[in-house]
Amino acid sequence: MLLKKVLGAKGYKIVKKGIWGEHPVFSACLGICSALAVSNKVENAIAMGAGVTFVLVATAVFISALRTLIPQRVRIITYMIVIASFVIIVDKTLQAFFPDISEAVGPYVGLIITNCIIMGRAEAFFIQNKISHSVLDAVSNGVAYSYTLILIAVIRELLGFGTLLGMKVMPGGWENWVVMTMAPGAFFLLGLAIWIARAIQDAGSEKEG
Amino acid sequence: MKIVRLLLDSLYKIPVVNKAEPLIEAIDAALFGTTDTTQRGPHIVDAIDTKRYMSCAIAALLPATLASIYFYGLRAILIIAVSYMAGFFVEFMFAVVYKHKIHEGFLVTGLIFPLVLPPTTPLWVVAVGVMFGVLFGKEMFGGTGRNIFNPALVGRLFITIAFPAIMTISWLMPITDATFTDKWLTPFGDTAITDAITAATPLAVYKTTKVVASFPDLLTGNTAGSMGETCRIAIIIGGLFLMFTKAGNWRIPVSYIGSVFVFAAIGNYFLPDSIAPPGFQLFAGGLMFGAFFMATDPVTSPFTCAGKYTFGIMCGVLTVLIRSFSGYVEGVMFSIVIMNALAPLIDHIVLSLKYRPVKV
Numbered sequence: 001m002l003l004k005k006v007l008g009a010k011g012y013k014i015v016k017k018g019i020w021g022e023h024p025v026f027s028a029c030l031g032i033c034s035a036l037a038v039s040n041k042v043e044n045a046i047a048m049g050a051g052v053t054f055v056l057v058a059t060a061v062f063i064s065a066l067r068t069l070i071p072q073r074v075r076i077i078t079y080m081i082v083i084a085s086f087v088i089i090v091d092k093t094l095q096a097f098f099p100d101i102s103e104a105v106g107p108y109v110g111l112i113i114t115n116c117i118i119m120g121r122a123e124a125f126f127i128q129n130k131i132s133h134s135v136l137d138a139v140s141n142g143v144a145y146s147y148t149l150i151l152i153a154v155i156r157e158l159l160g161f162g163t164l165l166g167m168k169v170m171p172g173g174w175e176n177w178v179v180m181t182m183a184p185g186a187f188f189l190l191g192l193a194i195w196i197a198r199a200i201q202d203a204g205s206e207k208e209g
Numbered sequence: 210m211k212i213v214r215l216l217l218d219s220l221y222k223i224p225v226v227n228k229a230e231p232l233i234e235a236i237d238a239a240l241f242g243t244t245d246t247t248q249r250g251p252h253i254v255d256a257i258d259t260k261r262y263m264s265c266a267i268a269a270l271l272p273a274t275l276a277s278i279y280f281y282g283l284r285a286i287l288i289i290a291v292s293y294m295a296g297f298f299v300e301f302m303f304a305v306v307y308k309h310k311i312h313e314g315f316l317v318t319g320l321i322f323p324l325v326l327p328p329t330t331p332l333w334v335v336a337v338g339v340m341f342g343v344l345f346g347k348e349m350f351g352g353t354g355r356n357i358f359n360p361a362l363v364g365r366l367f368i369t370i371a372f373p374a375i376m377t378i379s380w381l382m383p384i385t386d387a388t389f390t391d392k393w394l395t396p397f398g399d400t401a402i403t404d405a406i407t408a409a410t411p412l413a414v415y416k417t418t419k420v421v422a423s424f425p426d427l428l429t430g431n432t433a434g435s436m437g438e439t440c441r442i443a444i445i446i447g448g449l450f451l452m453f454t455k456a457g458n459w460r461i462p463v464s465y466i467g468s469v470f471v472f473a474a475i476g477n478y479f480l481p482d483s484i485a486p487p488g489f490q491l492f493a494g495g496l497m498f499g500a501f502f503m504a505t506d507p508v509t510s511p512f513t514c515a516g517k518y519t520f521g522i523m524c525g526v527l528t529v530l531i532r533s534f535s536g537y538v539e540g541v542m543f544s545i546v547i548m549n550a551l552a553p554l555i556d557h558i559v560l561s562l563k564y565r566p567v568k569v
Binding site for chain 1: 331334345367370371372373374375
């Protein structure tokens with residue numbers, strides 16, 4: 001309960017909602033496109049998760065700081081401009097320091113701009129709340145997205161390549177599940193993950209309510 | 210029988226054993242039949258229930274099963290056993306968790322699935338395939354009668370895509386001259402049987418060399434292929450039985466096989482280089498097995514007569530197209546799965562054409 005003290009009651013609630021209760025992938029089915037595309041290897045998933053989390057936090061700071069100045073009618077365009085600027089930073093950083101990952105993740109870094117999680121949080125939360133709460137919300141949503149991605153990537157990389165972070169872990173004679181390296185494998189796993197997560201969420205809400 | 214009845218009744222009441230109620234129920238129903246009426250599909254206009262339908266299907270599959278056991282020995286028995294055990298495990302877990310009864314449908318799925326596998330498939334791949342098929346092909350949609358795709362085909366499709374190396378290379382000729390010990394007592398036959406000859410399937414041979422296999426070989430099963438699909442005589446006997454008992458509708462197999470023949474004949478006339486001759490297409494690959502036992506699945510095929518013809522004809526066209534112009538040598542599995550997805554739409558169109566609202 002240290003976390004609750006540090007964050008305050010409202011902050012704790014925001015974090016809990018972001019990481020589990022209103023999980024962006026499991027509950028809202030946002031960000032599915034990139035979750036399917038880049039979860040084939042753990043390192044790609046980590047890079048993508050970190051990138052999205054960074055853009056989320058930066059967007060949260062900017063949007064909630066400017067929330068009284070942004071005219072109602074052009075707010076979506078404003079989000080786009082803010083998000084796009086940070087996505088370009090992420091893209092250039094990856095190209096400069098991690099060219100292999102940049103190659104593997106390919107166009108999906110650029111597509112963070114259209115990632116529904118960021119747009120969704122900006123519209124639903126950042127535009128209405130103060131900076132500290134927005135940042136907490138951004139971090140918890142980013143963490144939720146990242147751990148989902150990494151969880152699926154661990155299973156896909158283990159089964160599809162027999163490796164983990166590029167290291168061989170499966171015993172000799174391991175037969176690669178080719179389907180896991182392709183989109184259908186991601187669909188099956190993500191579907192299973194959402195199924196299991198919702199079953200747990202339902203069980204939890206029954207207990208509470 | 211009275212003692213068995215008493216024993217079963219008491220099993221329902223013992224608290225711990227109670228947990229396995231679906232299992233007890235299944236044994237009970239298998240021995241004594243059931244008074245329950247069918248709540249959802251497959252609906253058949255007859256005094257027939259799902260159980261009798263499934264029993265007929267199993268009886269129809271017996272000739273092909275016996276042929277596969279005769280050709281591949283202990284290996285075939287093991288694959289069928291693993292398929293039943295792994296699939297039944299998933300089925301049982303779902304029955305316990307969701308507190309419904311075990312559906313009879315799995316008895317057929319668990320037998321059809323091993324029959325469409327290459328005889329050298331590793332046993333763990335068999336288990337993965339059948340578990341995937343039952344889980345994603347059936348239970349996810351709500352169990353027997355609600356599935357969109359044929360569960361056996363879903364499992365087969367999954368392992369075809371997941372393990373291309375295993376599923377496309379490991380074909381065996383029927384093991385005819387192996388010693389008794391080799392054929393019936395060595396469990397892991399793929400390496401242990403010294404007399405086993407690996408060979409490409411007739412369709413694969415045709416694709417690379419344009420050589421057509423001989424008809425007696427195709428009919429009796431003296432070619433490489435999936436365990437149950439090679440002996441066409443056994444399949445035709447089983448298929449005729451299925452139609453004779455009316456457990457399988459004759460319209461789908463007839464229109465399916467007929468359209469393959471017609472379409473292949475036309476195609477072969479105009480494009481002899483890529484489309485195989487019609488007679489060969491009829492008896493090669495899994496067409497007979499697919500048309501008789503998989504396309505006729507009452508849950509995943511249309512229920513209107515016109516719909517059944519459409520379903521069969523489109524399956525046939527797709528099969529010839531996939532066999533001739535795709536990277537895969539066999540198209541039966543893909544075409545049936547594609548048409549499974551379209552079956553509800555076909556029914557919808559047929560019904561809306563047939564029963565139009567009266568214009569005032």
